[in-house]
Amino acid sequence: GCAAAPEEGESGAESVDYKACAVSDEGSWNDKSFNEAAYAGLTKAEDELGVEIADAESASADDFEPNLSNMIDANCDIIFAVGFNLIDAVNAAAVANPDNHFVTIDGYVADESTTNLKPIIYSMNESSYLAGYLAAAYSTTKVIGTYGGLQIDAVTDFMTGYYYGAKAYETETGTPVTVLGWDPTAATGQFTDGFGDSEGAKNISAGQIASDADVIYPVAGGLFSATSEAINESGKDVVFLGVDQDVAVTSPEYADQVLTSVLKKMTDAVYDVIEEQVGGATFDATPYVGTLENGGTGLADFGTFDDKVSDEIKAKLEELTAGIIDGSIDPLS
Amino acid sequence: MTAVISTPVVHTVTEIPRKWKVSIVLGVLSVVAFVLFGLLGDAREALIVFSETSDAIVLPNVPVTSKVLCIVVGILLLALAAVSFWYTVGRRTVPMWLIIAFTILFLVSLVTFTGAGSKIPVVFLISGSIALATPVIFGSLAGVIGERVGVVNIAIEGQLLAGAFVSAVVASITDSLTLGLIAALVGGALVSMVLAAFSIKYLVDQIIVGVVLNALVIGITNFFYAAVLNDNSTETNFPGTLPFLPIPVLSDIPVIGAVLFDQRITTYIMFVLVPLVWFILFKTKIGLRIRAVGEHPLAADTVGINVNRTRFWTVSIAGTIAGLGGAALTLGSVGAFVREMSAGQGFIALACVILGRWNPWLAALAALLFGFSKNFRIFAGQTGADIPPDLIAMVPYLVTLVAVAGLVGRVVGPAAAGKPYVKQ
Amino acid sequence: MTDPTPDTLVKPALDPDDQAPSRWTVALRDIVSGSPLRTFLAIVLAFVVGAVLIVLTNEDFLESVGYIFSRPSDAISAAVSAVSEGYGALFRGSILNLEGNSFAQVVRPLTETLRLATPLIVAGLGIGLSFRVGMFNIGGQGQLLFGAGFAGFVSFQLHLPFPLHLLVAVIAGIGGAAAYGALVGFLKARTGANEVIVTIMLNYIAFYLLTYLMRTPVMQDPTAGGTPKTPAPDVSAQLPLLFGDSFALNWGFVLVIAATVFFWWLMERSTLGYRFRAVGLNPNAALTAGINVNRIYVVAMAISAGFVGIAGVTQALGRTSGFTPTVDAGIGFDAITVALLGGSSAGGVFLAGLLFGAMKAGGPSMQIADVPPELLGVVQGIIVLLIAAPPLVRAIFRLPSPSARTAGDRAKRRSAKKGGVK
């Protein structure tokens, strides 16, 4: 403890008088996935735009409302409610505080007349459809798996797209493909006890591997690390697909198992909204829907697997992308 | 001091009341298995998979018709239930082997029924159950030892959590899994020592200290998780996992090899600890003293055994075992620590202590049953059996409840468990 | 002294091996006799430990420790500002927000404290009641879920006019929870099953059952899209706000005040409470005196759970939207600590509930001040641990031992000098 004292008065980017705040769903910002991606938009704005930020994690659903009202009291210019579960709370807050601006990620506006609440939502089934096709094509056993962190629409949307993508491969090639962990017609599948249940995630993955799955799609936030552990334990040649962020980049320690990631580009969306506001734009409550078309969602590149994915498949994925964009392919059937 | 000696008079036993409960439960279950899984069962084929193609010795997969196998097993179950009725009619207690054999056969039937039309990966079913049971077994061993010496340990949950936390953090920071394991021992012991000190020295009710300690450990780990681990998780919460240590030759035996001889050090320790704890408790000098202290501390005191010191150290050492259970959750399974990751397994361990009648072997079996019910949820989810997943998730707890209320009921534990010993 | 031989005889009603009285006697005496001074000191001490944790995890402080010898003032000021910011935020979030722009903003934290204390108090009363009958009810979570489930079901499935609908929903919630509690009491009385384990298992069962129902038309919000969530309660079944739109505090708080008074009457003034206490303190004597101990267990667990059920009711009906299976928000477990801290008495639990409610209310603003609100969990744990161990607090603060100090003993000594009590 004999180091020299630092000089006073260092500070970051020049600051602007704008405060952006965020309230998380149940869970922490550092979930290596959903929350983290949204939060990164905030910190990016802090670094690059010099805005002030504040955040609150919600330990339970009971915290949503106090967290939001504390943000209002803390004089936030814009408040991001990150997560589907915050819908009710943020809708109520928006109605009660017409002068504040709110953004809901994964949520929707309950009351048509609300003009201070902007939803940011994603059509994740589109990119997941590509992922499913890719997984089926990549798999040598033609058994692939998926599981969710909770059985909610925001999660099963991914899984359904994945399922039909794989089935598209099946119909196209005539090779039967088994998808473990989700059956959209019966709406039954495998889910952990929430996004923190790494033990459950590991065992579900192990079970799928034991049933010969060699590509797994964990739609469960940061729980891919548990899937990775299950892969290690099995000693088999199994890969998984990341979600939300490009896992091979954000968590490079897993890169050699990440075939690709299904991106949900919340960082950009959050940053863009703040940037617009700081730039003086009037608040625009029209929903933002991330699609393949506008690049809000999509597949990351193949990283270390680039040479293992044939050009043929890559071309096919392009073709599917175009098909989804022009509406000729429905990723939900 | 007006304690009353009231000794029941011993007479020749005339009429032992018949206790029908066990037989009736077995009877009902055997009929369920025979009719529901067998007669009304699924006629599709289930493929029983014993080995991976990559195994040294590959056993062939066995296709069976689910319904047929269930009928066969159902008949065996009916036979066992009949034997249990025969025991009851003869006023004898149904032996433990029968209950265990019945349980195993029933599970075979259940799995075969559920696996109709798909694969039954035997190794996954067994080793997954063991993996899920491991922390619970460690916890219940700690509980058994604690109650045997007279200290009720409700804080198993906290000990598991503390062990999980410190092992992940220490292993992560020092980059040494060995140090992580050692830290887990220390972490579990520390929680135990607080429990011991408060209940032995300050005479606070053991259940209350236990409950409060659980809350405190949850609070502390949550706090450090949020304040420290969260921000630089790659340095502080990325320990990796213990390597698998296959035992040469033995690990090549089909099924058994993978289940018993290709495991992590934590699992091997668990395999060794169950018999070891049993041996120490029932075959050694220190074990005799531990049990004496838990049964009748004053009597132990009168033969020169230091009751409170014995309690303190025994409970503390039991804490190291629970701490290892915590390490089994992190280093022995998924690596990183997650908030409140013990998720009630300490309480399940407590139930296993009672279900296992304060015997390490039986407690471990109870924990295995719990592990199996958790694993079954995964298996059933995968075979696409159309039982609502929320209801399947409920099964382990329902099984424990029924077992505690239905089968065990009023069992007698160590007489002095839960009572402080005060010396004049 | 323990008997040299065990009483292997089975009495009809009582578990012969359930030596609860002695254990409970000690524990309850400890809890119930908590002196205000000791409680206060325990709280102070716990906050001091909390302050240490704040400092030790504060980045500015840790940075300045690096050069503590060249400029110690940095470390000190970092420490002081971290603690004062953290606890200042706690105060701001739970008592008064002096930075507020309007009166409503200034006092809202206080009303938030009351709002969050509402379920804690009443669940704490429920758990406390079970303690006083000598049962360890860890099933707060499950009972609360049952209370919320039943109240919720009535609130959106039945459609009745305002006060009636609310009334029916409240009664349904209490009744649902009470039935669940009665089951625990029944299992204990009938099979001798350990209630700690039974209640814990029932917590899980209640959770999964409710989750399941929230995915079926019975309780599902059709707009929630697969998420297990209930529809919003009808307006006629919502607990109305107490002080208008600016404050979230609702009539649930008044309900809880009434419950507290009822609890006091029940335990201190009524014959039923008398029997509860007798069974809790010495079930053998109660049994010998003709009290049906098994029935008391069932009734007491039902009432205990009924109180916890009120917490479920306020959670379910004190909102304008539907709820999810996590509606218990940890209250079921916090209630145990509240009951312990409050000595299982009406007044004590009420105050303890307010304290914990304040901590909950202050959490978010602490978070904004960059202090993890998880800290409060540590503080709460330490408070209760210290309360549970009076000798420890006395040792830390060098308080005199109470044995020489109670009024009774002083009187005894005086009369002993005069030659005994005649």
Add this chain to the structure above:
Amino acid sequence: MKLELRGITKRFGALVANDHIDLTVEPGEIHCLLGENGAGKSTLMNVLYGLYRADEGEILLDDEPVRFHGPGDALAAGIGMVHQHFMLIPVFTVAENVMLGHEPTKGGVVLDLPAARQLVAEISQRFGFDIDPDDVVGDLPVGAQQRVEIIKALARDAKVLVLDEPTAVLTPQETDELMIIMKQLATAGTSIVFITHKLREVKEVADRITVMRLGKVVATASPSSSTTELASLMVGRDVDLTVDKNPPTLGAESFVVAGLTVLDSTGQRLLDDVTFTIREGEILAIAGVQGNGQTELTEAILGLRSGVKGSVTLDGKELVGASVRDSLDAGIGFVPEDRKKDGLVAEFSVAENLMLDRSVGEPFAKGMNIRFDYLEEFAQKSIKEFDIRTQGSDTLAGRLSGGNQQKVVLARELSRELRLLIASQPTRGLDVGSIEFVHERIVATRDAGIPVLIVSTELDEVLGLADRIAVMYRGKIVGIVDADASRAQLGEMMAGIHA
């Protein structure tokens, strides 16, 4: 070995249980320690044994001062003790109990059970005990447990053996056997401290006698002193333990027990076909060595037990199968044998305890509300009438002395309209004054024309109170005799030999 205690003082709070006690025991001597209940005998021996720490004084063994920090030290120094309340672990076998604390081992860790069995067998054989090392102690009769305790002491080669009231649980025959063993041991050089308050025993074996009263040594006597002399030394005044009572005025046979049998959960008969009747205005006393079914009998009558067969009728009303509440409502007053465990709620005030069995309805409640004013009035009346020495009606019952606790129970039980009084060990642990008071109240109840059932292990009390005496042995009534039966006859009956 020679044992000497000098100036031992032991206080429990304000109570001085031992006040500067001096005591010397020569090698090979049988030294009797005589004293009433509560005189401080056990306390003194527990100090000697290292269980209690003395506040003052010292202990010398063979003239060397020793300090014991716990029983371990005392045992190592050659002191053995058979405790008044047995220190055996019921779920352990005899061998395990005997070896506990000085276990023979293989390699210092693993128990050597055969060696322990061998040791037990050897000692049993030497003294003619009939003890199987593999029996579980909890299953043994009390007499055999007593012998296990002695084996425990002998297995450690005790040079000084303390026997704390070993005869309380023995039949007269078993007592005689024990005395022979004591003499054997003394001849072999063991110093023995023998505690009892039965004068006959003292006179038979003692070499020297020390009498204690109220924590002090009041005299040293020789066995040639007369019984009355010893008794008055012990009690501190001339004793007259006879109870003043008139001949009974007998009424109807209102209480009938016929073929009462109690089974425990394992099917053992704890009570075997017990039949007797009590008439109005009559006291029937059940005599017998403790643990022969007396507890089960009273509990079965009250409805506290399951597994009861046969019939119990009071005023023609069948009570088998009725709840405790029903039995109380039928008019049974019940004084349990263990007042702390079954009679009182220690943390309740005196007043609260007085309403324990009438917590519903009149007179103590109105609706659901307790009538605190009535309760207070009732408590004051009871305190006065029963001479309960308490600071007030709000004093916690646990803070009263044993005798006053008993008076609280009596006040409660006698305040109801009774049709039968059952009192178990009504004077256990009470001082002479309280004993007289309790006896008076019991006799008064009888004289009011109520049948009374007394259970007592004190033969003096039985002989003093009873109009008729029933003797129980192993769950059976061996015989019912008149109150003028001889001690010898009763003794034989208590040992199971029919009258």
